[in-house]
Each structure stands twice: as structure tokens, then as C-alpha cells.
Amino acid sequence: DGGITQSPKYLFRKEGQNVTLSCEQNLNHDAMYWYRQDPGQGLRLIYYSQIVNDFQKGDIAEGYSVSREKKESFPLTVTSAQKNPTAFYLCASKANYGYTFGSGTRLTVV
């Protein structure tokens, strides 16, 4: 089945560490997105990519980085510069009718 695979499902990060969240899609979609979800808030856009080798900052890009070397893959790195990284991270790709989301990665700082 076509879809978006995010891994890992749960991730624990120590203070000062960089961690990378994986997002892979087999839907042949050009556009991919990373969102952050916190309790009581709407999804907030971190980065997006409309095409391979190109990406744009979203509303809350500080402390995050991405790459888009392949159409299928859009990994997100949470750097030590992100001061409050504990959240639920969602990757999505865009179809004509709407977004397809992955199952998310819950990141916790320990």
C-alpha cells in the first residue's frame, strides 16, 4: 500500500544532542512537509519541500534542519539549538485532494 512511513515512533533525546527523524513516502508526491503538534495547538509548519533539492522554512524552523536529496525521503534533524523539542512530529505529503500524514514520531527530551 502507498503511504508515508515515519520512524522511529518514539525517540528520546538528551540535552545537547542532535536527532534525526525519518520520513519516507512511496506515493510519488512532489511536496512534503514537517509539522509539529503540541497539546491544545494547531499543527505548526516547520519545513516544506516542493521538489527534490529544494526546501523552504515554515513558521517555526529555528533549531531544525532538513534535506531532500530524493523524492521519497525528507528527514528532519532536531538540533541542540531547539530549546523545547518535546512534541509530536508529523510528516506529510500533498496529493490533489489533501495531505497524507505519517503516523508521527513522539520526541521526548530526557
Add this chain to the structure above:
Amino acid sequence: SQKIEQNSEALNIQEGKTATLTCNYTNYSPAYLQWYRQDPGRGPVFLLLIRENEKEKRKERLKVTFDTTLKQSLFHITASQPADSATYLCALGVRNNDMRFGAGTRLTVKP
């Protein structure tokens, strides 16, 4: 400032009744509006899209209305079932195909 407000954080209804969820927005001019369902610990799942020139859209037990004058969308689930219990998100399609999401309403349908 720009805001998207979904009526309440939580809505409890009895099985068989119609659930009505509200999405109000301020200082946006969306070209379209979408509704998503999200179960705990999962990603949102797309349900319906309605464009600015459409007043109403239906899909099985779901109905969405879109009033660009009131800046409001209503999402109805008729003959609700416990399996409909989830969080429902509205999302506005704004400039450059950007999407803006509301915080969601958690619906609980009691047997």
C-alpha cells in the same frame, strides 16, 4: 491577527445523534477548507475538502458547510457511532497552497 478557532476542545454526544463541530477563522481568505480525523498517537487522516465557491459537501454520514461571509465551516456527523470518537481538525488552504490547521475538537460518542 490570524486565528483559527474550533468551537470547543471537547464535545460529548450520545450515539445516534448528530455531532456538529465548528471552525471559525479570522483574517484569512482561504481558497478551500479541509477536515481531518486524528486518532490518539496517529497522524491526521483526510476526510473532506470544500472550496470557497461551494456551500456544502457530503460524504456518507459527513456533511461540511463553508460560509465565507461568516468565515465559518460546520462539520456534521449524522447517526454518530462510538467509532466516530476522535479529534477532528479543520485546515485552511491559503496562499501558495499553504495550509493552516486549527487545534482540533475531541469528539466522544457515548453508547
